[in-house]
Amino acid sequence: MNKAIKVLAGLLVAQLLVILALQTNKPGTTQVAAQPLISVNLNTVDTLRIDDSDGGQVTLRKEGDRWQITNYGNQPADQNKVAELLQKLSDIEVRWPVASSAAAAERFEVAEGSAQKTLTFQTGDRVIDSLFMGTSPSYRRIHVRANGSDDIYQVELAQHDIPANPESWMDKTVLEFEGDILSVNAGDIAVSRDTNGDETSWKLAGSATDSTDPTLINTWVKRFNSLVVSALVPAQEVEPIIVQNPALTAHLSSDKGDADYAFYTANEKYYVKRFGSSALYEIASYQAKPIVEIEAKKFMLNTSDAEPPQ
Known part of the structure; x- marks a missing residue:
């Protein structure tokens, strides 16, 4: 009896696998490809503005090939830190949203006007995109939503990667004496x-x-x-x-x-x-x-x- 049950169970598993394969390869089945979180070319961005829900704000502007903190005495920014952020954002790809509604945007704190943090991308004085960042479901992961989209994604990023206070972006080695x-x-x-x-x-x-x-x-x-x-x-x-x-x-x-x-x-x-x-x-x-x-x-x-x- 036990042997017969095992045989029947094996046949059932085999049938399920066949059905799954047929459904997966059925014409019209949607395969969601990964897509960049940020739709704009970040190489064209020359101004980054970061605002948080506590009133913190910092503006980073590229002058020539160097980033400066415009609301902090035009102090030089930590060039590596800015480059690392832009690279990190460029590398993020998303597939399935965790939610796509206005109610979810409020719940995950990524709604415009009530997001925990807003990152705005500009070319000159023209705003070309914004990213709203909210709650953190786990370590180094946060919920994000791009401007103009209802889709909310969970991505590998941390709030401290994008601080909204100028001191965190300043080049602290600005007074190092150069030379021998x-x-x-x-x-x-x-x-x-x-x-x-x-x-x-x-x-x-x-x-x-x-x-x-x-x-x-x-x-x-x-x-x-x-x-x-x-x-x-x-x-x-x-x-x-x-x-x-x-x-x-x-x-x-x-x-x-x-x-x-x-x-x-x-x-x-x-x-x-x-x-x-x-x-x-x-x-x-x-x-x-x-x-x-x-x-x-x-x-x-x-x-x-x-x-x-x-």
């Missing part, structure tokens, strides 16, 4: 080296060569090559900070030119600017303190103070 540093004059510190590029050739003015550790000097100097700022200080807040004497001024020379920096402290925070620019930036204390709180004795050999700036 040859000398630094900062407060009472003056260090220089030979032009052969040898990191052991650093000299501290006023001290014997054999009493200083060039590696410690090099560690301090290299901090100017890796400055990372936190945020742009609003224009109306700049003067009260820079009107006071700077905590440190520094003149740097390299194989690519010279530059002057000023570091300030106010309200237990650190700030930095580069002469020749009106922009003032907030900088994290862990970045600023090792530069500002420098003393000649920290470069000396055979002392308890001969340590790299922390």
